[in-house]
Amino acid sequence: MASLFRLGQFLKGKASTYTVVKQLHESIWLATNHQSKQTVVIKSVGHFRLENERDVLKYFQSQTSSLRPLIDEIEDPSDPPALVLRHLDDDLLNASSAQRLTRPEIKHVAKRILDALNVLHENGFVHTDIKPDNVLVTYGQGDTRFADVQLADCGSTVRVDSVFAKDRDIIGAPIWRSPEAQLQIGWGTPTDIWSFGTLLITLIWGENWFIFKPDVPADHEEYELRILMKQHQFFGPFPLSYKEIADDETLAILTHIMHRVPPERMKPFGRISEREISKEDKAFVLKIMKLDPRDRPTAKELLQDEWFTSA
The missing domain is CATH 3.30.200 (Phosphorylase Kinase; domain 1)
Known part of the structure; x- marks a missing residue:
């Protein structure tokens, strides 16, 4: 071309x-x-x-x-x-791959992303594509690694009452996509919060570790199903409240997922040891990663969380 x-x-x-x-x-x-x-x-x-x-x-x-x-x-x-x-120097995917972010750097990045989301969400807009390569950085000098951090690629940003949201269009990249968007049961501003939480987990672990990445290639027929299985495995089980927002077909998919991932194969995020993640970071992530979108905090609430002021 x-x-x-x-x-x-x-x-x-x-x-x-x-x-x-x-x-x-x-x-x-x-x-x-x-x-x-x-x-x-x-x-x-x-x-x-x-x-x-x-x-x-x-x-x-x-x-x-x-x-x-x-x-x-x-x-x-x-x-x-x-x-x-x-023009900014780099994107967060490359920056975090080159050098793992420190805890203060993660908090700085998180605050900038949430600040952008808060403005969008307060006005009834959903970004729909939160992921590290859509977060841009400018490098600083000395001890300041990032002089600036900005959220980019607003091409898919839409109103919560848009035809795209009403039609339950598939949005974003699968491993960052919220369970409600993956299941096409309707999405709104909480979908960005889930994607933000997924991004945060990747930054905390470093080394380009994607918590929901399946063990099959992207063109595999079960690729997206296995993402849902991992979401269930780490943050499940899917709550009974899904009966209020999902149809029978979707509930059948969730039943299938829970049969595929029996209790003995669950890996509750809350049980991850402090050798891998600090108690404060884990508590903050668990506030965000709620399978029912109605249970997730808003960007505004997260900006006011004590996690940003704790050492």
Whole structure:
């Protein structure tokens, strides 16, 4: 497939002009801003998600510094449509792979993510795709590893009453996806909280350990079922309250999962020793990882949790 832009191409935005210097992905380029001389990201994709990301950022970026901001829109060429976004040094997946985060760093990252989610959620929006590669970082100096942390990729951010939520669309990547989204029984802001908790577990353990990653490849017919089995294994059993939100077909799936993972194969997260996770970190994770979405705390409640002020 031919590239949408070429290296050295001149782009005219509403606020400045740019020169394309590098292609990162099929729809992502780096460019130089002629006015500020800074590196920026050019994002262009023939999909409604681009326009959606623009609209979401225009509405919310003035309310929080924890969202990666929109800088400009490209006017010439007008096709394909393209956004100019802030460039940060790396994403959290790469940063945490290169060096395990310290506890203060994890708390700093968590606070920034929750701050962005709180603004979205308080206004009735769901990000739907919380994962380490959608959290961007700028490296600091000295003892400050991250000078900035911002949540990115708002292309799939939608209102809780949108047709996507009402139709129970599949959202996000499977290993970060909440059980209610996986089961397609309806989702809202609590789905982001589950994904945040899953991300937090990965940061605490380090070494790219994904708690819900199945032991089969992604194209295996049981891949998503086995994710649900792991969710049940660590944070289950699925509560009886699911009868209030799930239909008979879904309840049959949960019954099948519980038969596949009998009591002797359960691995309750609450029983993990302090050699692997501190008592305070475990308590915070357990507040978040509730299988019934109605039981999860809000982003606002989590920001006020004593976990952020404890040593």
